[in-house]
Amino acid sequence: MLSRKSRFVTVRVVAAGALVTSLLPLTGAASSSGAASCSGIKRIDVPRAEKQEKACLEDLTTKGTVESGHTNRSDWSGLHAKETKNPSGVPGIQVDGYFPDESRNNSNNGWFHDSQFVIRLPNQWNGKLVITGAPGVRRQYANDYIISDWVLARGYAFASTDKGNTEVAFYEDGSDPADAVAEWHRRVAQLTRASKAVVRQRYGTAPKRTYVAGISNGGYLTRWALENNPKMYDGGVDWEGTFFRPEGPNLFTFLPVALRNYPEYRANGSEQAHDAMIKAGFEPGSEFLWDYHYTVYWDLTQRVYREEFDPGYDGAMHAGVPFCQEGTPNCDANYEYESRPQEVKDAVARISNTGDIGKKMLTLHGTFDALLPIDVQAKPYRDLVEEAGRARRHRFYVIEAGNHVDGLYNEYPQKLRPILPCFRAAFIALERWVQKGTKPPANQVVPKPEDGGVNSCSVGGVRYAAK
16 A cells, blocks of 8 residues: 555545645645545544544546555455456545554554544535444555545545554454454444544534444344444444354354364265364355365464353463364364353453344345355344344345355355345445335345356345346
C-alpha cells in the first residue's frame, strides 16, 4: 500500500492514474474534471478519532483506490471469485484514521496502530449508511471489494473497522481471556456512532437507514450488533457468521477433531477418521476442500482462538505447536473443550450469541463451508433465534455448494459457487423488507446454478445479476 502524508491542510484530488496535491478550498472543492466533489469536507471531524486524514477522490471503489493508495489489496485478497463484476467510478470523500488504542499490529497507512477505520462518502448519497467489521483477523479494507464497491455504487455511505486488533497474534490484546473479541463489539458500536455523525457533517442530515453486514467474524458482529445494540441499526445481513456458545458448538468442539483425524484420513483414507470428521459437523462431499483448510485454516484458527479463550492450555507458550500430531505435549490436536476448566467456558460465554435479534436479519451460509461447517455454526444459530422468539425477524438461506471464501471457486468452478451475488440479492431483499414491508420468503435452500453463478443469484425473493 502506498504511504500517505497527513492531509489536514490540503485536499488530495486523485485522478485516474495520477495523484495531485492541490491547495483547493476545503468547501465545494472539485477536480478539474468536476467528477470529484469535496463539498463539506471542512466540516468532517470524526468524533473521538485520534488521527484522521481526508481525501477527495474521483473513484471510491477499488478500481480507483488501488491506484491512489486508499485501500490495501492484501486486506481483501482471496475473498472473491476472479470473474466477479464490480461497479466503479463513484466520486466522493474518504476518511481514514484510528481511534485511541494501545495495540499496534495494523500496519496499514504506515501507522502501526489498531482501531483503524475507513469511512467513504459518495457525492450522490441515497440517505443511508452501511457499517461493517473486518472478517477473520483482517484489517479495515477487507470488505472493500465484496461490500464497499457495490453499496457505494448504490449510493450508500460506507464504514469499516479493523475491530481493534488484527493479525494472528490478535489474542495478545487485553489482559483477560476474551478481551480481544469483546473489543470487537465496542469498536463496531464506536464506528457506528462516529459514522452517523460524519454523515450528518457531510450531508447536513443523519442517515435515514443504517444497515450492518459482514462475512465470517463480520457476520458474527452483525448478529452481535442486532442482539445487543439494535437501536443503532435498521437491519443486517449475516454472511457465514462465526457461532459461539459456552456449551457448544463453537470452534473448539469441531476444529480439534479435524486436527486429530484429517492427517490419518489423508494418509490412508481411514474410514474411522472420515466418520469422526463428519460426526463433528463437516459436510459430506466437502472432502476435496479438507487438505486446503487443514493447511491454511484449521490449525492456525484453532491455535490462535484457543489462545484467546484458554491461554493456560499450553502454559507459557503462545498459540501452541503448529501442525503437531496427537500425543505431542501442548498440542491442539489433543484439545478437548468439554474437559477444560469452567473459566474457559465463562470466557466463551462472555462473547456468545443469544439469538435475541432486535431488528430484521438475513443469514447466508454455504453447505461446503469447510471452516465454519453449516451444521455446527449456522443451523444452531437459527435454532437460537427461534428459542429467543425472534424467528419472524430472521431468514436463513442455505447456499448449496458455497464455501467460506469465494476465492476457492477459482480452483473448483465445477464443485463450488460464489456466495457474493447471493449476499447482494439478500441485501436488496433486506432493503425491501425494512423499507417497504415486503417479507422475504421463508427459510430455503438456494440451489447451485449450472453456470457457476459468479455474478447472479436468486435469494430472498430477489434475482440479482451484475450488469
